[in-house]
Amino acid sequence: MASRRRILLKVIILGDSGVGKTSLMNQYVSRKFSNQYKATIGADFLTKEVQIEDRLLTLQIWDTAGQERFQSLGVAFYRGADCCVLVYDVNVMKSFDNLNNWREEFLIQASPSDPENFPFVVLGNKTDIDGGNSRVVSEKKAKQWCASKGNIPYFETSAKEGTNVEAAFQCIANIALKNEPEEEIYLPDTIDVASGNRQQRSSGCEC
């Protein structure tokens, strides 16, 4: 049946170099952590099957190079994205300050049809470091920024210990799915189901 067919959702992870983009992706997809990930050159992605309600989805998670200099490649990598995940390191102020740049750069390069309402999720990573003693960006500060950008869902994660990673990506999958209305045009029998999900999930994501 048409409504049961798999939907591919494309998720882009952005953020400064070394904030843990690759680690988050690998922790979520393979439940593994390594200290020896290499700096990402160009881009790569992993896929994971997820089920939301009765929908089987393929989440395609894109890991990109963090250095600003490689941003011009974004045009090719960002296109068709359903959700953008902005990652910063709670121990590095600069990586938080740069979230705005990453967000704007993404909107310019991906040029989504409705930039005002394009779904982002923000992750504050590396909460495990030094037992949280070295963190410089408070949860409050982060949430304020997220609220100012149209209530972006916010999670604090540790890719190393796996803390909150599953929950964050559940949310990511949900709001990515919401941003996939075009699919439903061809599947009229699923409209109701999808819009029902939309209501439920958006509240579930507000943290």
Next chain:
Amino acid sequence: MHETEQHDLSDDSDYAAASRHDVSRSILRSDSGKSTTSEAGGSEVVYSKENVAIHPTQYASERISGRLRLFKQGSSLFLSWIPYKPTTDGSAVLQGQGSSSVPLEKDRYLYTIKSLPLADVHSIRRHTPALGWQYTIVVLSSGLAYPPFYFYNGGVREFLATLKHHVFIVRSADDANVFLVNNFRDPLQRTLSSLELPGVVSIANRTSFHKPRISMSSLDDPERVNGATYDGTSSTSEYSGQPKKSHDPARDISIQVLEKFSLVTKFARETTSHLFCDSHDGLNAYEKKQQNNYSSVKHTSSQSDEMEKTSDMSPVASDPLEFEELRLIWGKQRMHPLSFEEWTSFFDSEGRITDSKALRERIFYGGVEDDIRKKVWKFLLGYHEYDSTDAEREYLASVKKSEYQVIKTQWKSISAAQAKRFTKFRERKGLIDKDVVRTDRSIAYYEGDDNPNVTILRDILLTYSFYNFDLGYCQGMSDLLSPILYVMEDESESFWCFVALMERLGPNFNRDQSGMHSQLFALSKLVEILDSPLHNYFKQADCLNYFFCFRWILIQFKREFEYDQIMHLWEVLWTHHLSEHLHLYMCVAILKKHRKKIMGEQMDFDTLLKFINELSGHIDLDWTIREAEALCTCAGENGAACIPPGTPPSLPIETDMGLYPQDDEVL
């Protein structure tokens, strides 16, 4: 300035012979004993040679013999080579003479040349080895080359003499054994002018080109001199359009070459498909050759009984020299790495490398052994001059060592308080710190906590970012430096080798990504001429940005191979033998290898990127280098024309781009 190229043929015995007597007809009669007239309607055979063979594999015993002819149709000259049918009377005679050819039907189709207009020939290379048979290699304007023609009954001299009689040939200034047909000084210009593009003017047309034409006319009738001009065929000779408008040709070339590029490649493609129109499977010429190369091997084993019988009857002596040349077309067999003994033989008594070209060529084909890598790389990278002496290099090392310390001190002396007010420095240092701890940590040299080599890696990169503050640090640099430090085991020497490497690869890391874009552009053009079906596929799949090859190019395949393989590959690339851009031909080779899968599975950009990324660790290095070599040779000048001047790793065109601030001027 072109006259030396065009006139001075008198020292060549073949040409001397040709001018002494009227060649073609008498040779023709003595050779084949056949009439000179009417092969096909209205054509006149001016040269015919039996038992001219090609060797589809490296084994002479698997040759395909045939008849080589030159014939005139109207005022145009054509070349044909028709392989014998195994069962005809003609071949029976020849087999008595020692041919063991039992070509498959498709082999015959593949190599058959029914009528190749000489106007489509770029050059003919003659080989007269002391042992074995003479042969010639016909290189087309498109850059593709036919497999060598082996003249088992001799006759290379007469062949060239006849050609000279009918078309304009000059000897290459670079190689006395290369004869340029329809020569123009600039190969690209020749191709452009053959397209009759308005506004493109040939240099040769306007300068000295008239002179030989006139002098030849006095020896022969004008129609003969215009032998390369013919009507009703696909390409047009450049002889016909001259002389053209009085543009400034130099300016025309520089401005228009890239603009007209798509036309050039189109031309190359059309030439290729035209030549191989006998088979209709849509593969390009190169691939057909390759395929045949493989299928011939298969064919040999499947019919081994028969082959054995025939080779018993007619053992064919092998000629190592000859086979070496032959392989060049297909990508030469890799050699063992350069040994210490061999390496020392390249030096004179004071420690100069006397023949750097031979050295680089030797390294290209085999790399070097581990124990001499440290020394060799300094030359390959350009840190050491080939003509420097031992004493000079020793002095240089000490000067450079203190110079390195000076630059290093620049950032070492920044206090914590100062760093607080120096955001740029903190950011740069932070980025480097993050990257060195995730660079090749699985290699013993860099593994473990508090590894001092990781610190050295960091120090060199930070020092480089002060040495070249404008470029700074960019991800990927640590990948490039890591093997250099591993090999050099010395901080200062590693730094200067890295500086030398970055002189070429620095633009890969430009903020505007210009160095990467020019390479990706060149790659797309190379694929267009070397694998047009794949190019067309990428075009319709919206993959022409070639970003999926970004990692390959940015760090010279560093992430795609094992550590020891990468050292081998880099020293091969750094020889710049054949091309400074062999890495781009490697990209083409790998893409071509997987084209069936890519096109068969209709990969979109995302899938393709994933597929390419996952090839990491599964690429056969030696195969890829050989294939790249073959592609580079096949593409020839048209391939080189795909690559805009200054494309990394070529040295940047402008030298004062800020890569070397004046304060850091060496010596």
